Structure formats: C-alpha cells, structure tokens
Amino acid sequence: MFHPTPASVPPPNARLVLRQPPGLPVNFHPLNPLQFVLRAAEIYPDKIALTRGDNSGSPVAYSYAVWCQRIQNLAYALKQHGVKRGDIVAVIAPNTTLIADAHHGVLAAQAVACPINTRLKPSDVQYILEHSGASIILVDHEYRHLLPPHLKVPVIVSNDSGRPDDPYEKFLAKGREFSHERGWGGLDSETDETAPAMLCYTSGTTGRPKGVVTTLRGSYLAAVANAYESRIHSDSTYLWILPMFHAAGWTFPWAITFAFGSQITLRTVEFPLIWKHFLNSGVTHYCGAPTVQIGILNDPGARTLPRPISAIIAGSAPTASLIGSLEEKGIQPIHVYGLTETYGPFTRNYIQPSWARMSLQDRSKLMARQGHAFATAQNVRVVQLQKEGEVELVDVPRDGQTVGEIVTRGNIVMKEYFRDPEATAKAFSGGSFHTGDLAVQFPGGEVAIVDRQKDLIISGGENASSLAIEQELASHPDVMEVAVVARGHVKWGERPHAFVVLKAQSVGKWKGRHGQFGDDLKRHAKARLPGFACPEWVTVVDELPKNGTGKVLKTDLRKVVAKL
Amino acid sequence: MFHPTPASVPPPNARLVLRQPPGLPVNFHPLNPLQFVLRAAEIYPDKIALTRGDNSGSPVAYSYAVWCQRIQNLAYALKQHGVKRGDIVAVIAPNTTLIADAHHGVLAAQAVACPINTRLKPSDVQYILEHSGASIILVDHEYRHLLPPHLKVPVIVSNDSGRPDDPYEKFLAKGREFSHERGWGGLDSETDETAPAMLCYTSGTTGRPKGVVTTLRGSYLAAVANAYESRIHSDSTYLWILPMFHAAGWTFPWAITFAFGSQITLRTVEFPLIWKHFLNSGVTHYCGAPTVQIGILNDPGARTLPRPISAIIAGSAPTASLIGSLEEKGIQPIHVYGLTETYGPFTRNYIQPSWARMSLQDRSKLMARQGHAFATAQNVRVVQLQKEGEVELVDVPRDGQTVGEIVTRGNIVMKEYFRDPEATAKAFSGGSFHTGDLAVQFPGGEVAIVDRQKDLIISGGENASSLAIEQELASHPDVMEVAVVARGHVKWGERPHAFVVLKAQSVGKWKGRHGQFGDDLKRHAKARLPGFACPEWVTVVDELPKNGTGKVLKTDLRKVVAKL
The missing domain is CATH 3.30.300.30 (ANL, C-terminal domain)
Known part of the structure; x- marks a missing residue:
C-alpha cells in the first residue's frame, strides 16, 4: 500500500489561494493555468489526480489535495534554491510524477519550466542547458548520464519512487519546511498573463534546437480548448503515451487538471502495458502520433475495447487503414495538427455529418485533412510562398490544389524563440506565424498538408x-x-x-x-x-x-x- | 417550406474574417465572442444554427452560413443608421431570431447591445432607454406598446416572420446593400478585449434598474465555461426557455455558438410546446429557474424522456422534491448560481462521487448548495458583513453556520454599473464584487445561500x-x-x-x-x-x-x- 510522504499531506483547512497582487482590478484576473490545480484541489480534494502506471517499483497515487500540496512544496523548494521570477528550471524526465509536478510547481514559483527531450544526445542537452541558462535541473535518475560534467547549478535527482528517502522527495520536504506553513498564501500570483510559462526546445530534425517560449495566457486558453475539444471531464482518465517534454504535452498536463480528470504516467511506451491500462484502468483518452498508434494496434494484446477511448492524433495524418483499424478496436480518432510553436493543436479535423454515409476509404481521405482552426485559435491561412523581401501574405485560392504555406496568428502562437530575435522575426514575417508546412486549402476552408517545405520531391x-x-x-x-x-x-x-x-x-x-x-x-x-x-x-x-x-x-x- | 430572404444568403466563397487591426501582435488576439459565429459558419456552414420553435407563423430555420450573413447584415444596417463604436443598441424582444442576431450583430458593429426585459412597465422601459442613451431600438412587433411616444431615435420593428416584407428583414437587406459586398473584411475587429459587450439592466425587485456593463473578454470566457460545464457540443440542441434578455441569456447565445450547437427559440414559455420539443426536436439542454422547472414537471404532457436532457438551474436552489421529479423524468439538473453582474453562473454545485450512495433526500440537501467557483471564475468567498467604513474583507469560518456575504472577483465580474460610479464603487468595495447574497461556507469550501440580505426574517x-x-x-x-x-x-x-x-x-x-x-x-x-x-x-x-x-x-x- 502506497502512502504519500508526510510532507505531501496538506494541513487541515488549507486555503488554496495565492497571494493576490495589490491593485488588481476587481474584474480582471491574469489567465494562468496554475489556477486549475488549485480549483481541482478545492472541489475534488479526494479524487485521484495522478497515478504512476508502471509495472516496476512501488505504486504511486496522489489525490488532488495531496498533489496540490506537492506542487506547492516544489514551488517553495525552488525558491529555497534561489529560483527567481522568470528563471529557467530544466526538467529531464520521461513521463513521471516529477515532470507532471513541474508543469504546475514551476509556474507556482513564477519560474519557467524547460522540459528536455530525454532522447537527445548529451551534446544537445548541454547546448540547451547553456542556451537556456537554466538555474536548476530536475532530473530523473535514469537520465543523469545526459548531464554534462562540472555543472555549476544545483541538480535534483528523482528516483521516481515517491518514498521519503528519494532525493526528490527530500527536496520537496525541505520546500515544505522552508514554507513555514505559509501555504499558497505565501506564493505570489503572477500579474502579467503574457509572462513566459514554458521554454520548450523543438526536437528539430535538422540544426540546433530552438527554444519556444509560451505564455501563461496562451497555455490557459490552449488547455481549455484541448479539454473542450477532446471532451475531457471529471469522469475521464488520461493515459500518458505522448511525452510530456514534447511541447509541454500539448498542454494536456493543464487540460486534464482543468477537467478534474485523472492521469496515469508511463515511463516508457510499452504496448502490452498500454493495453493493460486500456482494459483495466478506465482509460478514456490518450494522445499519440500515427507511428505510436500503429504500434498499439499491432500489439498482440490488442482487442476490441469494452468502452470507447478517444485517441488524439497529431504528428502526421492518419491513413485510411489506421483510422479503420482504430475504429474497429473502439478507438475514436481525433485528428489535430500543430507545432511546439502553437502549443500543440491549433487545427482539428471536424467530422461532418455527411461523412457518416461514406465508405471508410472516402471518409478517411477527408479525415486525413488537417482541418480548421481549433477552439481558441485564430484563423488558419494558406499563403503563397514568400520570395526574398516580400512582406505581404497572399492567400492561395481555395481550390484544394494550389500549394502554399500554413500560417496563423492569435493567442495560441508562441511568445518568441528564446534569445533569438532574428528567428522570431523570420517566423513572424508578415504578421503571421509561419509553420513551414506546405498545404492546400479546400473550398470549405479546411487545410491539408502536402508536405514539409523540405520534404517535397521535385521530379521532372x-x-x-x-x-x-x-x-x-x-x-x-x-x-x-x-x-x-x-x-x-x-x-x-x-x-x-x-x-x-x-x-x-x-x-x-x-x-x-x-x-x-x-x-x-x-x-x-x-x-x-x-x-x-x-x-x-x-x-x-x-x-x-x-x-x-x-x-x-x-x-x-x-x-x-x-x-x- | 421556409426560404431565407435573398439578403440572408451569403455570396459564394464568403471570407469569414474581420478586418484585422493594424499592429496587433502575432501572438495576441483580443478575446471576443463574435469569433464563435465566424468559426461556426466556416466549419459547419450547413448545420442548423437557429430555428424558431413556435407553433404559430411560418417556420424559420437558419444554417450557420445564413445566420452569419444575417449577423453581418445587421452590423452594416446599424452602421448605416449611424451607430458608432461603443453606441448602445436597445433590443426589446422575447426569445426570437431578432434578439439572437443582436447578441452577435451588435458586437460586429463594435456597438453595445442593451436587451430590455419585455415584462417591464413602459415607465421602466422609458427610464432604461433614456439612461442608456440608446441610439437605435430594435423591437418585436408585440412590444411596441412599451415604447415611449415621440422617440428621437430610429425604431426598427420585427414581425418575427423571416419574410422579405418584414420591416426587420428590410432593415437587414438594406444593411447588405450598404455593405457593397465588402463582407466581413469591411468590418473592424475590436482591439480592446475589455471594451463593453452588453448593457443589461437588472430586473431588480426594488428601486430603479441598474445597468450592468460586461466586457468582450468576460463574455468570451464565461461562454466557453458554460459550453464546457454543460457539455454542449456540435451534437447538442438548446431550447430557449430562459429569456435571452436576462443577463444576455447567461452567455448561452455565445456558448451554443462556440459549441456549434443548434438553438430553438420560443416567444413564450408554454409548457405543452416545451414538451413537444423535448420529445420531438432532439433537445439536449435548457436553462431555467426552479419555478419554470416546476411548471414543466406539472404539465399534463410531462413524461419520461427517451434520452436525458440537461437542465441548467439557477435563480434559486432546487428543492429535493424538484430534483427527484426532474431525475424521474430523465432531466439531469445542473445547479449553478450567479447574477447579471457575473454574466450568469459563477458557481456550480459539483456532484461528488460519494453522493451516489445517498438517499435522494440527503443528496438533494447537498445539491441545493451553490457550490464552488465555476470554470474561468476566480475564488468565491463568504465574508463578514461590512460595517460602515470597514474596507478589509474577512472570510467567515468554514463551518457551514456563520453567515456572511458572497463576494468574488476576476474575469467574469462585470466592468461596471453604467453611468453610476458610486454604485460601482460600492459593489466593488474591498476589492471584490458584493453579491448581496447571504451564505455560509462549508469546510469543503462550497457556499450555500441562506438568503438575500433583504429577505432575512428577524424573529425574536x-x-x-x-x-x-x-x-x-x-x-x-x-x-x-x-x-x-x-x-x-x-x-x-x-x-x-x-x-x-x-x-x-x-x-x-x-x-x-x-x-x-x-x-x-x-x-x-x-x-x-x-x-x-x-x-x-x-x-x-x-x-x-x-x-x-x-x-x-x-x-x-x-x-x-x-x-x-
């Protein structure tokens, strides 16, 4: 039987309100996804928020009340280590409670979380740590080898055990101590909703990774949109297959919390384990690229689900055979499209009523399109490829044939590339964010990607x-x-x-x-x-x-x- | 067979994008609920947006594409009549397409809609028209008698027929003409998200009505919250029983549109007609005060529904017998609480898993509590009643016994009382909005109203x-x-x-x-x-x-x- 550490248990009658900034108008509050966990812990304190779903090690499960306390402890622990407003907190971890905590606890310290892809080479990790100027590093024990030698900043290791002797748990316990039980009221609410929330380096298939800075406002609006679009609610259980270090898990760490849902973390993508959870843990939602979906379907344990599960699919378009195979198993695909720069999804393929009468083959072709602007996203355009020196963006005809580049703008476009005004200016050229994805736009306004600009094959x-x-x-x-x-x-x-x-x-x-x-x-x-x-x-x-x-x-x- | 007027039919390949304000950052867009209908018309042009559900008169049904064009026409028609940014457009109508149009079309003209309660006395209507300084009046033909004589502003009458000879339809057609087919691109996007959206005079049980000014940002966030909390989606059909003139229909005119749902308007609350729609029109949601719910349940046509319907209940707490009777019929109550000053709901009674094992009587007592902060609302407090000169707000103990006043703050609190800085300052005293409702707060943080301040009975x-x-x-x-x-x-x-x-x-x-x-x-x-x-x-x-x-x-x- 698992017991949270003593430091994880909130005091009786804990008040779940941050210190209010002076002078804030009565009718304005800066949007901040940190609000979600405070509200969840207030309304559903005993509901399971976070469970470790791995086979190995002791089981770990936190209620919203306990998880919220741990997040508070993390904020104080960071402050104790000198982390100041706007500082960068690097996190190197697979899907664990550590990285789930960080999505909220780092914001609670008014700092900026920088999750680092665990599959990068040590030289890339070193580059990110240096470029970001991270002032502290939270690292999972299995990934210590990624750290460069002779680091000048504190490194906190998590053994992902949840036990009191775990160095991460000791770190949290010290944070609790350092708080002197001032609780949430001892932490400041951020007044600027456009302040940075996350610093996510794009995994990039070429060149040096670029640091995408997102805002609190954008994270809030994108998370609400994801909860709404995926229909995640308090009776939902989300299984972590998509790495949380990828574009802040497409804002799902906040979306699930906004919804009062439960989340299950898995350190690795193991298909038999995924099926175990599909069949036994009440899973209702997960995210994954088509390649992951293929792996799930091809697992020998795959079977028809007793209750449907929604699969949010992005990364590339699902093929007809993938859609057909998913539906056969009771998995309902939700096809979305986005980039780290757009907080994950900013378009969705909206199923039309008329498609119900079509063959799978015909329907799948329409479902493979990237679709229309997501809830809370602004209009999505396909514009003529700019030539050197051109500034004005000109929409391509909506003919389903003329290829242009997808651009967008609005609240769920990143703040900037970190310490790279030149790359930012280039990406924002002409007043829109340039995705680099080549697409056509159909008469109905939906877009369909034909390729990445660099993946086109020019034959004859x-x-x-x-x-x-x-x-x-x-x-x-x-x-x-x-x-x-x-x-x-x-x-x-x-x-x-x-x-x-x-x-x-x-x-x-x-x-x-x-x-x-x-x-x-x-x-x-x-x-x-x-x-x-x-x-x-x-x-x-x-x-x-x-x-x-x-x-x-x-x-x-x-x-x-x-x-x- | 109903046909929309020629002016209601959009041109082929209509672009559903407002003129973009110059200099707007790539990563910022002012929140504005007007965006919802543009997105709906882009994604689901042929879906039924709005139907008149009355028995009498010709049937009226608009797809999102057509409705969106009508909204655009309304904006141009208002501009043609000299309506400028920030001007007040009065609307006197029961639940009709006219008032549904106004919730979007007036915003599209960057003006402020002022819906007036049709059950007010002519003297009150005159007061509101004068106090608001309305520059034009849109009135339903049945309510012309409410207008004072010798009006100096234009009055547009709607016969609610949808036919080309209807004066309101002529008004829209002239707007279309006036647009010279510049379409949405000829209308400016509002740059200030805290600009006024609506001016709703509280119906008030005593004294002169007060004008509640809401913002675009607040309306956007409240509408998204209502769609999310009520689980309204593209497969939902909303029946208008709550008057839209009441607190802008609790933001549901935008919430349903955000969700791509369908809405059915009824000019009057007729219980047999309501049951006809419950049973035959695929209704999934409606809002109403307990008194309306009682009327619905007591109608001879009441029966157990083949599919469940969600009833959003506010105005006063539902009793155990009401909850029991609703559930028996297949109507699922969602108990919310709010005021015109909070855009409608700002708390909700969140059902706890443990209640499932309770008797109806015990469960109903818990369900009658007003509950916790709504999605997108900030924390809800119960504070000691202020004495003259006191400024600091002090929370009452969370003991379920000590009576105080409910206060709140945040994005879904009104901007101000119109032209009444004194009343605004009083309502915002101590940095929170004062509801005037007396309540207790329980250890779990949920609030329960004991009475309006003025409804308390002091006996011995x-x-x-x-x-x-x-x-x-x-x-x-x-x-x-x-x-x-x-x-x-x-x-x-x-x-x-x-x-x-x-x-x-x-x-x-x-x-x-x-x-x-x-x-x-x-x-x-x-x-x-x-x-x-x-x-x-x-x-x-x-x-x-x-x-x-x-x-x-x-x-x-x-x-x-x-x-x-």
Whole structure:
C-alpha cells in the first residue's frame, strides 16, 4: 500500500489561494493555468489526480489535495534554491510524477519550466542547458548520464519512487519546511498573463534546437480548448503515451487538471502495458502520433475495447487503414495538427455529418485533412510562398490544389524563440506565424498538408508530396510503415525512394524476396499515383529512424540515400 | 417550406474574417465572442444554427452560413443608421431570431447591445432607454406598446416572420446593400478585449434598474465555461426557455455558438410546446429557474424522456422534491448560481462521487448548495458583513453556520454599473464584487445561500432564512410553490408569512378549507424547523407574483402583508 510522504499531506483547512497582487482590478484576473490545480484541489480534494502506471517499483497515487500540496512544496523548494521570477528550471524526465509536478510547481514559483527531450544526445542537452541558462535541473535518475560534467547549478535527482528517502522527495520536504506553513498564501500570483510559462526546445530534425517560449495566457486558453475539444471531464482518465517534454504535452498536463480528470504516467511506451491500462484502468483518452498508434494496434494484446477511448492524433495524418483499424478496436480518432510553436493543436479535423454515409476509404481521405482552426485559435491561412523581401501574405485560392504555406496568428502562437530575435522575426514575417508546412486549402476552408517545405520531391519539374506518396503506399496490405525521401536522379533531378517496414505477419511471406516485394509495391503505386510520384526504389527495413517524439527522421534517410 | 430572404444568403466563397487591426501582435488576439459565429459558419456552414420553435407563423430555420450573413447584415444596417463604436443598441424582444442576431450583430458593429426585459412597465422601459442613451431600438412587433411616444431615435420593428416584407428583414437587406459586398473584411475587429459587450439592466425587485456593463473578454470566457460545464457540443440542441434578455441569456447565445450547437427559440414559455420539443426536436439542454422547472414537471404532457436532457438551474436552489421529479423524468439538473453582474453562473454545485450512495433526500440537501467557483471564475468567498467604513474583507469560518456575504472577483465580474460610479464603487468595495447574497461556507469550501440580505426574517432576535423555510415547506405533499416574507409582529418584531400555491391535484382536497391546510402546513413546519422559523400565517394563492425572469417578487408580497 502506497502512502504519500508526510510532507505531501496538506494541513487541515488549507486555503488554496495565492497571494493576490495589490491593485488588481476587481474584474480582471491574469489567465494562468496554475489556477486549475488549485480549483481541482478545492472541489475534488479526494479524487485521484495522478497515478504512476508502471509495472516496476512501488505504486504511486496522489489525490488532488495531496498533489496540490506537492506542487506547492516544489514551488517553495525552488525558491529555497534561489529560483527567481522568470528563471529557467530544466526538467529531464520521461513521463513521471516529477515532470507532471513541474508543469504546475514551476509556474507556482513564477519560474519557467524547460522540459528536455530525454532522447537527445548529451551534446544537445548541454547546448540547451547553456542556451537556456537554466538555474536548476530536475532530473530523473535514469537520465543523469545526459548531464554534462562540472555543472555549476544545483541538480535534483528523482528516483521516481515517491518514498521519503528519494532525493526528490527530500527536496520537496525541505520546500515544505522552508514554507513555514505559509501555504499558497505565501506564493505570489503572477500579474502579467503574457509572462513566459514554458521554454520548450523543438526536437528539430535538422540544426540546433530552438527554444519556444509560451505564455501563461496562451497555455490557459490552449488547455481549455484541448479539454473542450477532446471532451475531457471529471469522469475521464488520461493515459500518458505522448511525452510530456514534447511541447509541454500539448498542454494536456493543464487540460486534464482543468477537467478534474485523472492521469496515469508511463515511463516508457510499452504496448502490452498500454493495453493493460486500456482494459483495466478506465482509460478514456490518450494522445499519440500515427507511428505510436500503429504500434498499439499491432500489439498482440490488442482487442476490441469494452468502452470507447478517444485517441488524439497529431504528428502526421492518419491513413485510411489506421483510422479503420482504430475504429474497429473502439478507438475514436481525433485528428489535430500543430507545432511546439502553437502549443500543440491549433487545427482539428471536424467530422461532418455527411461523412457518416461514406465508405471508410472516402471518409478517411477527408479525415486525413488537417482541418480548421481549433477552439481558441485564430484563423488558419494558406499563403503563397514568400520570395526574398516580400512582406505581404497572399492567400492561395481555395481550390484544394494550389500549394502554399500554413500560417496563423492569435493567442495560441508562441511568445518568441528564446534569445533569438532574428528567428522570431523570420517566423513572424508578415504578421503571421509561419509553420513551414506546405498545404492546400479546400473550398470549405479546411487545410491539408502536402508536405514539409523540405520534404517535397521535385521530379521532372513536378512537385511530388512525400506525404501523399506515403499515404498511398501505406494502403498496400503488407506495409506497416513507410517513409519516402527524394534521391538524386540523372534524368529527373529527383525521384522518390521508399523505406518500408513490413507487417509482422508479412515478414515471412517476403523473406529473401525483397526485390519482388519492391516490384509489387511499385505496381500498387502505379495504380494510384501519377508516374512522377511513383517510387523508383524500395528498401525494406526493420524499423525507421525516429526522433524523440516518434517523428521519422528523414534527414537520416537522406544520408542513407546520399551514399547510394 | 421556409426560404431565407435573398439578403440572408451569403455570396459564394464568403471570407469569414474581420478586418484585422493594424499592429496587433502575432501572438495576441483580443478575446471576443463574435469569433464563435465566424468559426461556426466556416466549419459547419450547413448545420442548423437557429430555428424558431413556435407553433404559430411560418417556420424559420437558419444554417450557420445564413445566420452569419444575417449577423453581418445587421452590423452594416446599424452602421448605416449611424451607430458608432461603443453606441448602445436597445433590443426589446422575447426569445426570437431578432434578439439572437443582436447578441452577435451588435458586437460586429463594435456597438453595445442593451436587451430590455419585455415584462417591464413602459415607465421602466422609458427610464432604461433614456439612461442608456440608446441610439437605435430594435423591437418585436408585440412590444411596441412599451415604447415611449415621440422617440428621437430610429425604431426598427420585427414581425418575427423571416419574410422579405418584414420591416426587420428590410432593415437587414438594406444593411447588405450598404455593405457593397465588402463582407466581413469591411468590418473592424475590436482591439480592446475589455471594451463593453452588453448593457443589461437588472430586473431588480426594488428601486430603479441598474445597468450592468460586461466586457468582450468576460463574455468570451464565461461562454466557453458554460459550453464546457454543460457539455454542449456540435451534437447538442438548446431550447430557449430562459429569456435571452436576462443577463444576455447567461452567455448561452455565445456558448451554443462556440459549441456549434443548434438553438430553438420560443416567444413564450408554454409548457405543452416545451414538451413537444423535448420529445420531438432532439433537445439536449435548457436553462431555467426552479419555478419554470416546476411548471414543466406539472404539465399534463410531462413524461419520461427517451434520452436525458440537461437542465441548467439557477435563480434559486432546487428543492429535493424538484430534483427527484426532474431525475424521474430523465432531466439531469445542473445547479449553478450567479447574477447579471457575473454574466450568469459563477458557481456550480459539483456532484461528488460519494453522493451516489445517498438517499435522494440527503443528496438533494447537498445539491441545493451553490457550490464552488465555476470554470474561468476566480475564488468565491463568504465574508463578514461590512460595517460602515470597514474596507478589509474577512472570510467567515468554514463551518457551514456563520453567515456572511458572497463576494468574488476576476474575469467574469462585470466592468461596471453604467453611468453610476458610486454604485460601482460600492459593489466593488474591498476589492471584490458584493453579491448581496447571504451564505455560509462549508469546510469543503462550497457556499450555500441562506438568503438575500433583504429577505432575512428577524424573529425574536433570531435570523430566520426565508429560503430555508421555503425549502422545508416545499416538502409538504400538497405544496407546488411557496414564498415566505417577514410580517410585523407585536411581540417578536417579525414573523414568517407563507404564500402557497397548491398542486393541481391538491386544490380540490383543500377547497373551502384553506384554514385547515394552513394548520396542516404549520404542523409540517414544526416537525422540521425551529420555532422562530415556523410560519405564523399561511395564505393559499392561485399564483405568486413574479418579475420578468420568473423570480418571485417578494416586494409585492411585502406590500400585501403591510396592508394586513
């Protein structure tokens, strides 16, 4: 039986109100997602807020009252270590209570949380720590090796045990002590709603990571939108599969709390464990990229769910076969699109009533579009690609054909790139945030990504979208996953090269006959794609190279083809 | 078959974006509930937005695309009539498309809508028109008699027909013409999110009505909260029973639109018609005070619903018998509390899991509490009653016994009382908005109203809550509705006088024996209430006097007892 540490237990009659800034108007309060956990602990103190869902180690479960106290302790502990308003607090951890705490506790100290991708190389971690100027580091015990030697700032290690002898628990207990039981009333409410909330370095497939600064106002509005759009409520249970270090978990750490929902953390993405929770823990929601969804569906433990679960899907468009397989299992896909710079989702594919009468194949094509502006997002535009020196943004025709770049603006666009005014100015050129994603806009206003600007394949002067090719190749019955990149070609300039992972049950069928499989796949492609978009080469691989957030690293594949 | 007027039909490829203010930061957009209808028309152009649900007259139904065009036309028509930014547009109408349009179209003209209670006396209407300085009046044909003679401002009459020859439709058509098809891009987006949105005069049970000014930011946040808390989504249908002129319909005109839901308007509260819609129109939500709920339940057409409907209840606390009767019919009560000054709901009774095991009687007592801060509301406090000159607000102990006044602050508190800085300063005294409602706060933080400050009955030095007495009297099996007021008493100073409406099936039973019924009710009271709270007098009446929003007019009852 798990017991929270003594320092985690709130005093009787705890008042869950921050010190109010003097002079604040009666009718104005700065939007701040920190308010959510205070309200949850007030209204549902005994409800389970946070559970560790891992197999190993002692179980850990915190009620909202206890979790809220731990968040308060974290704020005081940070202050005790000299963290001041606006300071950066680095967090290196997989999905654990530590990083869940940090999303609230760092804000409670009026500091800025900087979650770092645990799959980065030590040199990248060092770069982020230096560039951010982090004044303290909270690190999970398994990731200490990522830290550079001779650090000049305090490092707090969590063994993720929840036990009193855990160094992180000692850190929290000292924070509680340092508070002298002043409670929430001893912590200041932030007066500026546009103050920074998080500093999230993009995992980036090329170049140095860029630090995306978000605001309290944006985080509040995006989190409310995510709770509303996903229909997360007090009877919901969210399973953490998406890493929280990725774009602040698309604001779900706050969205679930706003909703008074329960969340379950998993240190690693283990499909059998995910299915255990799907079937036994009352899970109602999770987020994940299509590659993760494929892994979930291909797990031997996969079965039809007794109650439906909503899967929020982003990262790339779900294919028809993925949508069909999810629905078959009782998983309802919600297709959203966004970037770290937009707090995660800023568009959603809104299902239209008329689609109900369509075949899965037709419906899936419409469901693969990135859709319309999300709740609390502003209008989403597709504009002509800017030439050097051009400033005015011109919308492309809504014809579903003319390719342009997706831009947006409004409350759920980042504050800036940290210490990089040049990159910020470039991203905000013409008064809108530039996503770098190439798309078309349909007459109904919905957008559909055709490719990342750098992933286009220019074959014989034609623009071939690697995404569109991948969508078609994925419909081959033996293909589990596929990635297509441009490869130099003497005659056509570039031609598509496909890298394919076969389905488990198809591996045997094509064993020793990958060449024949390639021919079969090319025939499949020819029936569905224009000639310039058909793959010239097919390579069967065991797995695709991916970055920390499950995105395929096309840069790595390009390196492979460059050597061919 | 109904056809929208030609002017209501949007042009092909209409762009649903307002003219963007120059210099607006890329990452900031002023919150404004006008955004909701633009987004709805973009994402679900063909979905039914607004239907007239009355029996009489031609049916009227507008899709989001058409409704959005009508809203745009209204904005241009107002501008054509000289309405400028910040001007007041008076609206005198029951629940019709006219007043639904006004909640969006007036904002689109950057003006301020002032909906006027149709049940007011002409002298009160005249006062409001003069005090507000309304520069134009939109009036439903049935309420022209409320207008003072010799008006110096334009009056636009709606026959609520939706036909091209309707003067309101002509007004809209001229607006369309005046736009020269510049569309939404010819209308300016408001840059100040704290600009006034609505001017709602409180219906007031005493004295002159006060004009409550709300903001765009507050309206946006309150509407999103109402959609979220009531779980209104694109598959929801809302039936208008609550008058839209009451506190801007508690922001539901925007909440339903944010959700892409459908709304049905009813000019009058007719219970058979309400049941027709409950049973045949896919209604999922409605709002109403307990008195309206009682009327719904007592209609001969009442039956168990095939699908549950959510009833948002405010105005006074629902009794155990009301909650039980609603649940029996498949109506799920959501108990909220608020005032015009708080955009409608700012607290909610949050159902606790543990209540499921309780008896209806016990559960209802907990459900009658006003509860905790609503989503997007700030903390709700109960503070000691201020004495003359006191400024500091001191919370009462959370003991469920000590009576104080409910105060709150934050984004869903009004901007001010219109042209009344003195009343505003008084209401905002000590840095919080004073509700005038007396309440206790329980250890769990939830508040429960004991009475309006002026409705307390002081009997032999004891404070008797008229609400608490009413709750107990309402549990008598023959009582449909009851109101209790103080009546002068030689010995005790004041004693309670109860006015009772009998249930339809009990009227015969007590015919000619009201004195005996009074004795029976007093016996009932003695078993449940302290002696000082038992009614000294009981009067059976056919109906209780009520104001325009269904609130019992205790001032009228006090006048009655003053003459006894």
